[in-house]
Amino acid sequence: MGTRPARRRLSVDRRREELITAALELFSRHEAEDVSIDDVATAAGASRALVYHYFGGKQELYVASLRSAAEELEARLRPEGAERPLERLSRGLSRYFDFVEEHAAGFAALLKGGPANRAGEVGEIVESVRRRLLRLITDEMRVADPGPVLRITLRSWIASVETAGLDWLEHRDMERAELERMLVDHMVALLEVAGRHDHRVRELIEMGPAS
Amino acid sequence: MGTRPARRRLSVDRRREELITAALELFSRHEAEDVSIDDVATAAGASRALVYHYFGGKQELYVASLRSAAEELEARLRPEGAERPLERLSRGLSRYFDFVEEHAAGFAALLKGGPANRAGEVGEIVESVRRRLLRLITDEMRVADPGPVLRITLRSWIASVETAGLDWLEHRDMERAELERMLVDHMVALLEVAGRHDHRVRELIEMGPAS
Numbered sequence: 001m002g003t004r005p006a007r008r009r010l011s012v013d014r015r016r017e018e019l020i021t022a023a024l025e026l027f028s029r030h031e032a033e034d035v036s037i038d039d040v041a042t043a044a045g046a047s048r049a050l051v052y053h054y055f056g057g058k059q060e061l062y063v064a065s066l067r068s069a070a071e072e073l074e075a076r077l078r079p080e081g082a083e084r085p086l087e088r089l090s091r092g093l094s095r096y097f098d099f100v101e102e103h104a105a106g107f108a109a110l111l112k113g114g115p116a117n118r119a120g121e122v123g124e125i126v127e128s129v130r131r132r133l134l135r136l137i138t139d140e141m142r143v144a145d146p147g148p149v150l151r152i153t154l155r156s157w158i159a160s161v162e163t164a165g166l167d168w169l170e171h172r173d174m175e176r177a178e179l180e181r182m183l184v185d186h187m188v189a190l191l192e193v194a195g196r197h198d199h200r201v202r203e204l205i206e207m208g209p210a211s
Numbered sequence: 212m213g214t215r216p217a218r219r220r221l222s223v224d225r226r227r228e229e230l231i232t233a234a235l236e237l238f239s240r241h242e243a244e245d246v247s248i249d250d251v252a253t254a255a256g257a258s259r260a261l262v263y264h265y266f267g268g269k270q271e272l273y274v275a276s277l278r279s280a281a282e283e284l285e286a287r288l289r290p291e292g293a294e295r296p297l298e299r300l301s302r303g304l305s306r307y308f309d310f311v312e313e314h315a316a317g318f319a320a321l322l323k324g325g326p327a328n329r330a331g332e333v334g335e336i337v338e339s340v341r342r343r344l345l346r347l348i349t350d351e352m353r354v355a356d357p358g359p360v361l362r363i364t365l366r367s368w369i370a371s372v373e374t375a376g377l378d379w380l381e382h383r384d385m386e387r388a389e390l391e392r393m394l395v396d397h398m399v400a401l402l403e404v405a406g407r408h409d410h411r412v413r414e415l416i417e418m419g420p421a422s
Contacts, residue, residue: 148382148384148385149385151378151382152374152375152378152379152385152393153393155374155375156370156371156375156397157371158374159371159374160367160368160370160371161367163363163366163367163370164363167362167366168363171359171362173359174359174360174363178408181408182360182364182404185404185408189400189401189403189404190400190401193396193400197389197392197393197396
């Protein structure tokens with residue numbers, strides 16, 4: 001009898017995961033307002049009642065999917081040990097754009113304003129992803145405290161990558177690989193500007209970023 | 212009797228404007244969830260019933276204030292004929308940051324995710340401001356069709372200015388004037404990168420932007 005509760009929990013967690021996976025798939029390809037609880041239930045081979053049982057409503061389900069997508073993105077961006085820093089940046093960007101492409105409709109809808117959320121949970125998840133991206137880059141640069149110039153520069157660059165992703169989804173009139181190269185060039189150019197505004201950034205660039 | 216309806220409409224419009232002004236003032240200094248219809252009525256010296264009469268509810272009032280703020284921002288950014296393009300850009304940025312500072316709480320809350328809005332009106336207003344800023348800059352550059360490289364570069368820069376504004380409100384650990392200079396330097400550096408990715412942009416820069 002000792003193992004029963006643990007096994008039951010495992011199965012409950014797996015059922016919940018399956019619902020989230022089905023929901024994320026739908027929210028990635030359609031705008032949230034076009035996805036119903038019934039759609040998610042059908043896609044997961046579950047009952048409408050089960051979805052309500054786990055999530056209470058569509059908004060909670062949306063937030064859970066978003067959290068899952070955020071975790072997925074962060075896992076993909078974890079550095080993998082390419083040799084040079086710019087090469088690592090370039091690979092990271094490429095994985096970011098894979099993610100953007102796979103979650104196209106959901107990514108666009110989310111970052112253009114997103115669905116209603118009084119508690120601000122959605123905004124909080126988006127902000128948390130941005131903060132972790134910033135941290136990922138400063139860790140790569142081996143900078144513990146970036147200071148205002150570098151912090152603003154990197155946050156600006158992250159915002160510009162997001163915007164480029166949205167623009168690319170909207171227009172697709174530029175090769176993805178070419179866009180990724182341009183964004184790497186942006187980073188180099190912006191760091192060079194940052195170096196002119198903060199000597200610590202200049203020293204960091206002159207030393208060469210940590211490999 | 213012929214003038215009566217017209218005079219009545221004028222006064223109705225003015226009353227509505229006064230309510231919007233009071234609301235914008237409150238939404239600029241507090242997060243939307245902390246502003247009540249009663250607060251707006253009190254600030255405008257009006258009754259709660261009158262606010263409901265014109266706006267139906269807080270969300271409508273918020274959207275109307277936001278539209279009014281967007282118009283104000285666009286009016287402030289209209290170019291005023293400083294001599295050199297970079298000087299004009301620099302003055303425009305300075306007026307943008309005046310606006311950010313005056314509407315601090317509202318600006319931060321809005322761009323961090325914003326309040327609930329099922330119809331996406333809030334997101335639409337934000338997107339429309341971004342589109343007009345893009346247009347303002349391409350008009351300044353006398354470019355009718357920017358093409359993907361220049362369009363993405365300018366949208367990225369606009370996103371980075373927005374992000375820098377949010378960061379500055381949050382930390383205020385850099386002189387505003389210094390931050391503005393850095394953002395002008397960003398634009399120059401990003402256009403230089405764009406020139407390497409699109410010969411039409413290079414020609415535009417080499418010719419010198421229209422003065």
